[in-house]
Amino acid sequence: MGKNKGLSLLPGFVFALAILAGCSSRGGTEQEPTFTYAMSGQYRPFNYFDENNQLTGFDVEIGRALAEKMGMKPVPIATPWEGLISGLKAKKYDAILGSMTITPERQKQVDFSDPYYVSGPQLFVRGDSHIKDIQDIKDNTPVGVLISSVYDQEARKYTRNIKNYTSDVTALQDLARGRVEAVITDRFVGTIAAREQKLDIKPVGDLLFVENVGIAFRKGDPLREKVNQAMEEIKADGTYLAISKKYFGTDISN
């Protein structure tokens, strides 16, 4: 008797699960449409989980501002960096808004918005290091970089001893511990990680190059135009500047 009862509940349970699992982006016929944007969630201060386990950061807030301008509901999600583009193509979310640098290789895969901020990679070393700039990186110097990032590509020009991490912040921690001799990452990410975690690391040399960072969409998705439009608007009304000031004390849009 009890057994049968359990079995009869099963279809209902499966159905409920299916509904839960089926919460896809741009669904919502009765409520406003959603704007689902993805990032690694491992890139403080651009995108990270705060002490309440809420996904937050510069990217998250920009996404929220854009969604509000477009009359959509913002849904930021975190997924591993190396799978971001595949997930976008598989329609798991509408956009990648996670500090992705615009590169020719990526442009073959996705369409980018206009750049939403400009930054550059910086070489970080331990406080007592003899390394003065990128030229001091030798063929066998262990360098830590985020897997499949532009910094990963850049580091390969100087050393064969690459240590790949799934997060820039973890790489910086291992630099301070002496597991790698240098880390190439975004200047803001490095300096803020050093300050917040009191890591004994320092930036050396100039920015290695200038990066234009964009929001990625599926090829031919009209959403890109809407987002570009909304980006103009939040820059014009001061929303962008307020968010930028909050995180970096300066305007990082160019």
Added chain:
Amino acid sequence: MDFLHYLVTSIPFFIRAAAVTVELTATALAMGMVIGLVFALMKISGRRFWRCIADTYITVIRGTPLIVQLFAIYFGLATIVDFGSFWSAAIALAVHNGAYIAEIFRGGIQSIDRGQMEAARSLGMSYGLAMRRVILPQAFKRVVPPLGNQFIIGLKDSSLAAFVTMKELFGVSMQLASTHFAELQFYTIAGLYYLALVVLFTFLVNRLERRLKIES
């Protein structure tokens, strides 16, 4: 054909990575065998104290995921002692597989007829000598199949080392997949290399089993 192109051009990367995978697995399982034997003997010892320690070890290790153990060693212990990525992965794999190997050894030892031990002891052998000369050689023959099975699991589990910056098969495939935006191709290729290693290993274990059979 993308796939064939990637398969061929990635050979040097994957061969080097396969060497790392094999080196890591061999190191870890050699240590795991020692750990396994020690704890197996503890588990069948007459002293309750030893049995208790072995039980605790096996329960804790079997009850927690390998990735958790690996991160605890590599990232967690970093402030106290730094093993580096290779040894962190090797220790985690050894400790983890050691618990399973201990159970395999114990089963093998206990499957040998009690009369064997009694006969050896009545010939005047000490417990240790009887273990070494009579029981363990017979037990070894019986544990070859389950041990081979555990080695295959260990080999596949070594892929987790990719998450502590190691450039083994999975680490290299992750990197190539995201560089070329060809996940399906490169993960399939990585799978083929693992499969090749497992098939080769299975063949060697089968040959060992046959040799042991003929000897008896």
